[in-house]
Amino acid sequence: MKRLSFVLVAAALVLAVASVTTASAAEPEPIRIYIDEYAEGQVMSHVAKSVIESEYDVPVELKTVSVGPAFLGVAKDDRSLFLVAWLPRTHGDYMDRVGKDVDNLGELFDGARLGWAVPAYVPQDQLSSIADMKKPEVQEKLGGTIQGISAGAGLMQVSKETIDGYGLDDDYRLITASSAAMTAALKRAIDNREWIAVTAWSPHWMWERFDLRYLDDPEGLLGGREHVDAIASKGLAKSEPDVHAMLKRMHYSLDQINTMLVNAEATSYKEAAQIFIDEHPEVIAEWTGKSATH
Structure with a gap:
């Protein structure tokens, strides 16, 4: 009787394992x-x-x-x-x-679309295009920085090429950060009515939240x-x-x-x-x- 009970228990265990294995195999x-x-x-x-x-x-x-x-x-x-x-x-x-x-x-x-954006209150007669960033007074107001996102993003790669293409490499530093850090820096600047240039793209919720504009890119380095x-x-x-x-x-x-x-x-x-x-x-x-x- 003990041997029969053992056999039955063993058989039940085998069936249970087989059932689990079958279920696992069926799961994609x-x-x-x-x-x-x-x-x-x-x-x-x-x-x-x-x-x-x-x-x-x-x-x-x-x-x-x-x-x-x-x-x-x-x-x-x-x-x-x-x-x-x-x-x-x-x-x-x-x-x-x-x-x-x-x-x-x-x-x-x-x-x-990709581009660099600034708050709408930044006067267009002073800063309307990326080429304007060469002006010493514009560079000073922007603090010589462009607020970017994560290093591996495609936008950052083309932004580096854009800095080189417009001859801004001696005057500006592209800041690497997360997307959340970029929008946080944008909000702080807007709250204080400060100038800021950020790497931007559409679609993005920041265009609904903030009054922004893209800078013109006459060389087309950021793409269309x-x-x-x-x-x-x-x-x-x-x-x-x-x-x-x-x-x-x-x-x-x-x-x-x-x-x-x-x-x-x-x-x-x-x-x-x-x-x-x-x-x-x-x-x-x-x-x-x-x-x-x-």
Whole structure:
């Protein structure tokens, strides 16, 4: 009897282990979405995560890295995405390096722009273009600094090239900081009605919060109008064809992006993403290929 009980217990354990193993085998590997400091990338990644998990029952993890590792990660991984590839100028160098190893899923939104911005109260007759920054009186009022963001950002790379191109390298220092530190420095300067020049981009909530203007860039070194694309690992189309097809249909208007960013600044990226999903069922239905009442 004891031997029978032992056999039964052992058999039950084997079945339990087999059940767990089967369940684990059925659970798909998560799709990794790389995110960086770009606010629009953060909120779009949260939207994608929620839609993929709810509509396709595939787990998604968000991994924060700088831009370079994001491009390299997508090129090397089997199941990953990066939803904020600024092209053709800002991230062009990264795309040139890994383009053959990634799948460009197409444009997420159009009308993006990079530049240097100043508060609107800075007189335009004194500072209207980057070329004006050569003036000694302008350099003095700006404190010889340009407030930047993280070192690995594409905007910082083109800003360094712009400093060289306009001959500002002896007079100005590009300050490296987080995006949050940049906007905090901008707010302090505006509160005190001080001059400040910041590395800026659109879309961003700061354009809704503050009265700013871009400096003219007569040499065109900061680039022109850009589009923001999604890139995926080459293997994703095969391993998750439905998710891949949905991502190729994913597209936003610039107004939708701006609204999400304002909501994110007031709440969080995750909450702003959920607000967008709740308020735009027809958009989600279009992406997923379902009717809005499905």
